[in-house]
Amino acid sequence: MATIKEVARMAGVGTGTVSRVVRGTGSVSPDKLERVRQAIDALGYRPSHTARSLLYGRSRMIGVYIPMLAGTFYTAILQIIDTELRAAGLHMMMGFGTNQGQPRLEAVDGVNLLFARGCDGVIVLTSPLQEQDLALFGEQGKRLVALNYALASIPEQCFTVDHVQGGRLAARALLDQGHRQIAVLGGPWAVQDNVDRIEGFMCELEAAGIDTGAMWVSEHDFSSGAGWAGAQELLASGTRFTALFCANDEMALGAISRFYEAGIHVPRDVSVIGYDDAPSAAYAAPPLSSVRIPWREMTASGVAELLNLCDGGRRRVTRRFRASLALRASVAPPGAGVAQAPARRA
Numbered sequence: 001m002a003t004i005k006e007v008a009r010m011a012g013v014g015t016g017t018v019s020r021v022v023r024g025t026g027s028v029s030p031d032k033l034e035r036v037r038q039a040i041d042a043l044g045y046r047p048s049h050t051a052r053s054l055l056y057g058r059s060r061m062i063g064v065y066i067p068m069l070a071g072t073f074y075t076a077i078l079q080i081i082d083t084e085l086r087a088a089g090l091h092m093m094m095g096f097g098t099n100q101g102q103p104r105l106e107a108v109d110g111v112n113l114l115f116a117r118g119c120d121g122v123i124v125l126t127s128p129l130q131e132q133d134l135a136l137f138g139e140q141g142k143r144l145v146a147l148n149y150a151l152a153s154i155p156e157q158c159f160t161v162d163h164v165q166g167g168r169l170a171a172r173a174l175l176d177q178g179h180r181q182i183a184v185l186g187g188p189w190a191v192q193d194n195v196d197r198i199e200g201f202m203c204e205l206e207a208a209g210i211d212t213g214a215m216w217v218s219e220h221d222f223s224s225g226a227g228w229a230g231a232q233e234l235l236a237s238g239t240r241f242t243a244l245f246c247a248n249d250e251m252a253l254g255a256i257s258r259f260y261e262a263g264i265h266v267p268r269d270v271s272v273i274g275y276d277d278a279p280s281a282a283y284a285a286p287p288l289s290s291v292r293i294p295w296r297e298m299t300a301s302g303v304a305e306l307l308n309l310c311d312g313g314r315r316r317v318t319r320r321f322r323a324s325l326a327l328r329a330s331v332a333p334p335g336a337g338v339a340q341a342p343a344r345r346a
Contacts, residue, residue: 002043010039060090062306063114063122067103067191069096071223071250074125076279077147077299081123084303093119103190104128108136115140121306123147128190145306147299149193157309159302159319163193166291166323167200170245170273173289173325175208178333179243179271183216185230185255187247194222194247197275197291201245216241220251227254235262242270242334249274249281249290256284256330267332277326287328294321 021036097106121143150158187194202212216239220226246252252274277292304315
């Protein structure tokens with residue numbers, strides 16, 4: 001493959017002139033521009049990504065780390081990131097965990113790997129990273145943005161909502177419909193935003209006089225399969241409940257599937273509310289009530305801030321976001337259906 005020096009030699013110009021032509025910036029006379037273009041065509045020159053990185057001091061690649069490559073939750077967020085980056089002339093490089101029981105170590109290794117691959121900056125989604133882990137990234141940590149969680153030492157680089165308030169919204173939605181017998185399918189306790197939303201949910205119930213210590217609560221991962229399995233455990237326990245709060249929408253959809261197999265109607269027999277308001281929530285059967293997180297606004301601002309950190313730009317960044325409630329058909333007042341739901345054979 002031809003090099004930039006060979007193009008310059010054939011065109012009879014310096015390498016700087018060729019660089020300006022390749023970049024499409026700077027002043028180049030019409031005569032030199034034509035000679036460089038002819039040389040590029042004759043030699044079949046294509047500037048490599050590595051060459052551009054060395055030439056400009058930036059890879060124009062942004063790394064994105066997610067805890068696991070599963071389900072549909074991250075898809076919409078990744079699409080937003082990719083759209084924002086492409087609009088700025090950059091591209092995305094992915095890293096992800098394996099969900100094998102060491103999420104924090106995987107996150108540290110994943111972020112370090114993305115920086116080692118030359119990424120100008122890294123976006124980390126819903127991560128178990130802790131304050132002391134930032135030191136492991138050295139100066140590169142100044143070009144890291146966190147989505148959906150916060151680290152006290154880098155508040156300007158974190159974009160999230162008050163998940164405690166989000167949990168309160170979910171509880172209030174059920175309480176307002178008259179529910180008092182409520183079960184909870186929680187996500188991993190190692191994930192802080194899950195802990196926060198469950199805390200907010202329980203605090204709101206306690207304020208309404210509900211004994212949360214007697215409630216059925218379980219821990220699962222955030223997948224639909226975990227929601228199905230959690231609902232199976234709930235049914236098998238014989239617990240009396242009229243409503244179920246799930247720590248995310250995928251778990252809620254899995255739980256509804258298990259209820260359907262057991263002949264339990266949502267919301268006539270059991271109300272179900274999720275969290276995140278993923279795109280699939282509005283198209284579930286029945287449409288799923290959920291706590292809405294402003295993912296598009298959060299993500300776009302996170303990307304803008306990271307690009308500002310990388311190139312010294314002054315792109316507009318919003319830092320305050322609020323959760324809200326999307327109340328749909330999966331939540332209704334306690335009905336005349338089952339108050340106690342034993343497991344049935346599917």
